[in-house]
Amino acid sequence: MNLKTNSEWVEWGRRDPLFGVASWANKDAQGTAPWKDEEFYALGESDWRDFEPHWRRYGYTPGTFVEIGCGAGRITNQLSRVFERGHALDVSEDMTRYAAAHVPSQNIQWHVTKGLAIPLEDNLADGAFSCHVLQHLPSPEAGYAYFREIMRTLKPGGSLMIHLPIHMYPVAVSRKFSMLCDFLYTKFLRPVLAIKTDYQRYRIKRGGTPPMHGTSFDQLELHRTLIGMGFERVEFVTFPLTSNNALHPFVMATKPKA
Numbered sequence: 289m290n291l292k293t294n295s296e297w298v299e300w301g302r303r304d305p306l307f308g309v310a311s312w313a314n315k316d317a318q319g320t321a322p323w324k325d326e327e328f329y330a331l332g333e334s335d336w337r338d339f340e341p342h343w344r345r346y347g348y349t350p351g352t353f354v355e356i357g358c359g360a361g362r363i364t365n366q367l368s369r370v371f372e373r374g375h376a377l378d379v380s381e382d383m384t385r386y387a388a389a390h391v392p393s394q395n396i397q398w399h400v401t402k403g404l405a406i407p408l409e410d411n412l413a414d415g416a417f418s419c420h421v422l423q424h425l426p427s428p429e430a431g432y433a434y435f436r437e438i439m440r441t442l443k444p445g446g447s448l449m450i451h452l453p454i455h456m457y458p459v460a461v462s463r464k465f466s467m468l469c470d471f472l473y474t475k476f477l478r479p480v481l482a483i484k485t486d487y488q489r490y491r492i493k494r495g496g497t498p499p500m501h502g503t504s505f506d507q508l509e510l511h512r513t514l515i516g517m518g519f520e521r522v523e524f525v526t527f528p529l530t531s532n533n534a535l536h537p538f539v540m541a542t543k544p545k546a
């Protein structure tokens with residue numbers, strides 16, 4: 289079954305893959321300074337220089353990687369230089385084709401998927417990576433489906449580094465207020481935003497700009513859910529990127545050794 293958010297990503301891949309990945313002002317294909325391949329892949333190199341030391345400190349084995357939502361291969365290019373081999377997957381065939389044409393490495397297998405499954409056998413990967421992808425899924429539950437797939441496909445002892453938007457309610461100030469915030473967000477704001485995205489999605493075929501739906505994860509729930517799936521050493525790290533100074537939260541976790 290296709291995820292409903294796939295339609296906008298298929299469209300971004302068709303219309304403007306580089307801007308779909310890095311939607312910076314004036315960098316769209318019709319903008320005053322559209323992305324050039326060299327600067328787009330240099331951005332991936334810069335971001336990876338920020339990401340990698342955190343994963344290295346946490347611990348990963350550079351054997352086989354799986355990357356969820358590879359886009360035009362901005363980070364895949366970097367992963368392929370560190371890992372021996374890897375699998376990059378995306379719901380957009382155009383994104384994946386662009387990536388395969390611009391990432392020189394021969395050690396990557398590219399997969400076009402339907403959205404939540406990782407098309408690999410159990411216990412295959414040493415590391416799972418993703419950035420700027422889970423934030424666009426229709427719901428946190430969709431993100432948790434991916435974490436279950438990561439648990440299945442990682443080797444025992446393998447680790448993940450996944451970027452995703454995380455929020456925390458002020459439980460230490462007032463538990464009741466935090467519960468109210470959560471209720472308002474999950475029962476009112478989220479459904480209203482989903483209706484807005486549905487409308488933008490409906491407008492795609494009429495020439496409208498494809499949406500970039502936003503989903504955020506409650507940190508306590510995320511931690512509880514990953515522990516419940518059997519992950520160990522669930523840790524969070526947030527740091528600014530050199531490229532845009534914006535804070536980027538990541539979760540890291542390990543599949544227990546057999």
Ligand SMILES: C[S@@+](CC[C@H](N)C(=O)[O-])C[C@H]1O[C@@H](n2cnc3c(N)ncnc32)[C@H](O)[C@@H]1O
Pocket residue numbers: 291293294297298301308309310356357358359360361362363377378379380383402403404418419420421424425
């Ligand atoms: C903002 S781009 C980020 C691309 C890449 N991770 C990067 O940072 O350069 C989001 C990518 O996720 C892909 N995507 C969206 N939903 C997905 C899903 N359910 N499964 C896999 N990929 C998905 C999109 O097609 C798009 O290529």
